[in-house]
Amino acid sequence: MAHDHDHGHTAVKLEYQPALPIGRGKLCLWLFLSTEIMFFAGLIGTYIVLRFGAPPESWPLPHDVHLQEFIGAFNTFVLICSSVTIVLALEAARGNHAGLSKFWMVATFLLGSVFLGVKAYEYNEKFKHGIFPAKPHSLLYEKADLNYVAAVRQSLAPKSLALTEKLPELTAKRDPLLAKLDAGQALTEQDQQQFTELNRQLLPNDLQYDLVQWTELIAAKDPDQAQRRRALESLAVAIYPLRPLGKEGAEMEHHYVQMLDEEAKTVRHQMQELEKDRSLAQNELAAKKAESDALTAEIAPVQMQRDMIQKEIERLQKAETTTAATEEAPSNLVSLQPPATQPPTANPQVEKLKTELAALDAQLMPKLEAQRALLAEQQRIFEREAAFTTELKRYQGRVRLLLYTLKAAPHGLNHTFSELRLPMVIPSGNMWASTYFLLTGFHAIHVLVGLIAFVLVLFYKLDRTKAHILENVGLYWHFVDLVWIFLFPLLYLF
């Protein structure tokens, strides 16, 4: 050793360094982190371009998808705290304070668990409202089109079908209450309760007919395209309205309720027209009925006369055949001949009656014909009247839906009757759900891995010799925090 030193004065001494001047574990962790940087940069970049590349104005607002900013902010706070505690754990370990270090590590572990717990709560909140990244559970639709209405009908079908048996009984109970309301009378409290309860029980059926079928009919029949589109959109709004928070949203809601009232008014007006048409049809039917009654009265005596003549002829012919039979009974030859072809020299009295009968028939025929035509027409008018009646019932149902169901659910049917879980229109909602669950999911997996590492570290005595382990775990954990620092504003605030 001393020998070496002597020569060191003259020769240039180069220190050979075989690798980066850091420990292997730390080097590996940094290499891993640099791949992680690229991984999350790719994910976040994709999110940014998807979010800003979405069809204009279609990205959902946070509360549209049950995202609460302050929860995200709280989670950010939790992660920052955990970053500090793990740094403090490292410092304590370097200072050889094993107990203190362990304390800070436990704190870090708990904070990480809190983060995951909050995340689980948030996910559950989404799932509860039918926001899933993919189809079998997802209730998200991109736009209010026929495809969407069909999905709503399908989702209501089983519940509406299950009601079929109870339907007459329930409607019979509700109709008098409804009539009272229509007449402008106030319901007693008990009646009001019963009415609400009945409405709730009948809801799937009401929605199926007065909301979905109503909309489908307009969408299929209305010649005006704007009208068709408006009908589809108002269905989507009734189920899940997308409104901003605050004053603007409140104004929109107020406007929506007003629109419901207006539509009810228009429908009622149309009902009056329909009623007019129906009463016209009823009058017409009554007139036709009177006409046919008169005709029947005319026909009846003639018919009676005809019947009498017929009987007379029969009686005479019977008498004749019996006399003929007694006269010609001995002759077997003659009796073989049928009696009908027998007498050209028939009874003149019968002949006379027969001409009379023919005359009456000629008189009766056109009248019977007219009566048949009248009956057919009556049938037609009756059918028309029945159609008016069903149409009126349909309009009545619509008014009831507008005034007593939709007006009671201005925040949307899915909000007020959450058990329905109807498909809802959130433009770009599917893309939102995919990116949200992917990004937060990958981040949550990283948090989980961190927690596992913490548990493993906690088995050691965390003194100076274990400081390098704490440093590496800490680097990883800070990176997890770093990713969340970007995810929070991107997902919750953008």
Place this chain on the structure above:
Amino acid sequence: MADLAPTDPRYPGHGYDPLGHGDEHGHGHGPSGVGKYVIVFLVLLGLTAVSYLVGNSQTLREKSPGVMWAAMMAVSCAKAMLVILFFMHMLWEANWKYVLTIPASMMSIFLLLMLIPDVGRRVDRYSEERWLYAAQPDSNSHAVAKAAEQHGHDKAGKSDAAGEQPAASH
């Protein structure tokens, strides 16, 4: 290996220390060890509050969303720098840190740039058919009306057709 750690520079407890501060090196810089972390922590909290307030500012969102997004990203970058420099000790590491961080950052930036034409501008190349099933913007929104005016009747007609059932539009 654990026995080697304190003495052998190749297995250092917490990074190789060319300046020879030994095990106490972490305490040699800036304010006292714990104090600087507390300061950084408070600054981080303040920045989080700033981005929360900016993100919830309705006026900013309506008048200049671009400024809002840029501000939030700037705040996020500042927070990230603080975490990297202080919590991850990058401030005190030797020059090897650039060997890892610069290539990784460049790669990630290229990655973003490569995504833009494929994903970000995909709406520009939507076919008629694709528009039929695309998300429909909220028709109540003023911005949509404005956009429709700017794009002229062609685009407006397109989005109208998009609102219809496929059978009706053909």
